[in-house]
Amino acid sequence: MQEQLGFDFGAMPKKLVRVTPAKLATWADCPRRFRMAYLDRPAPPRGGAWAHNTLGAVVHNALKALFDLPAAKRTPEQAVALLHRHWKNDGFRDEEQAAVYRGRAEGWVRGYVDELDTSIEPVGIERWVSTPTSKIVAEGRVDRIDLRDGELVIVDYKTGRHALTVDDARGSQALALYALAARRTLRKPCHRVELHHLPTGTVSVWEHTEESLARHVSRAEEAADELGLAGDTLAAGGDPEVLFPPRTGNQCTWCDFRRSCPEGRQAAPTLDPWALLAP
Template identity: 45%
Template sequence: MSTQAEQRALPGMPAPLYPASPSRLLAYLDCPRRYRLQYLDRPAPERRRQRAHTSLGTAVHHALRDWWDLPVRTPEAGAGLVDRAWIDVGFRDGEQSREWRERMRRAVTAYLGSLDPQSQPLGIERTVSFVSGDLRVSGRVDRLDERDGELVVVDYKTSRVPPTDDDARTSLPLALYAAAVWKMFRRRTLRVELHHVPSGAVAVHEHSPESLTRKVEQARSIARDARRADLDFGEQGGRSTMFPPRPGPLCGWCDLRAHCAEGQAAGPEKSDWAALDEAAPAGVGSSASTPDGVGPR
């Protein structure tokens, strides 16, 4: 029996806090089978090797993080940081890697040109967390700005397709980050932004306190279902029936499809560099703050 199950069995004991990141909650929502493989199975099943879009996204995020530590911040310095952070893994060949590195050098330089180098963010890759009921949420914000007396959550994107304002509005991670920042800093935090580095586009949503509350309730609802599944897995192990696969387009991008027959049957696996050559299907994508997602970043 799992520790959580033991605690639940003791009379008078409050329910233990369920710790989860936004990416963990979304993993359960997207596909309980992938969630089990990713978070519960031990020993953890082997994943496929890293794809090119993950290498690209990680390098860009690291460059944008390290830029704020430079003694002299110029847009051109960002290109050098891309070179230093570049990961030559998952690309079709050296030529494709060099081509995309040069593209990201130009994109990062242009993006940094839109920033005020003297305006220091309140946080860079800042870990934030909060507790709501029996749920403890924690995650990492790419950038936390202070503007006109309020705080703004900024998340970087490097996917092929720029995000929309609707993407910012519906994003569960962004809303949870805003709720966490508000609670930690005790300062109003309603604006969330998705900054698409390749295009320079910025998708924006201004939450209300009520809409943030709805997002927190959504997270708690997902967490309740995930907790029940976790407890069942602790008691039943591999016999648990609470982790059905949800075959679909995302299976082609899943790093754990080798361990899921239904996922393999859903369609061909995407190549290591597929996200560089085609638009991603709806629902595919993650930021570097959520590294265990699937699909283009």
């Protein structure tokens, strides 16, 4: 009837796939893990806490709380006090081990804040940003967004055991998508991304071009096509084992869904929850 009246609305537009850097990383890591984390309902039980994740979360929370304070109170001593306020022992072997790493974390945040211009007022702390592309809606929560000389800067805190390089900043799909999403959300240009590695006190920087950002988007869209098709086929009655096969490797050691994955348990040994802490 619509064509007879002279209207041609064409094909229905394809629904944009909503993705976060975490979703894309999980899909790349292991399709089965993606299904268990984001599609299965009820989701399979997850494993317990890992000490290195607890350590990272505590540091992030302390720095977030620091920037909630007036600039005059953003001192290294206050940062350490906030670390203590947010501290948890989840995943550590015992209180003695937790105390050792709490001491290390105290040194990290003290040194970081001591070198930081705490008078700056970030335009975003743990800010949710989002942007559509031709195929996806890329979104996520950014640790910190600064405004410097009229441009946004993406700041990502890291507490891992390994030092980071410029290549890590350049190759981070998460940082690239955050830059695009922050640009769209806050209506200001954004090309610079930074990884702030607190254990070493180093900052790894990359200045994206429009071309490098477009390459990251293209890869994200390809992955979103794959995971979206797999999810739609599953909803239509497809075989989950075929659509979401396990991708085994060393990552199976710390997978949250290890107990529900026989292939993962066979592929990698069980580790203690504190095994991934820096020695």
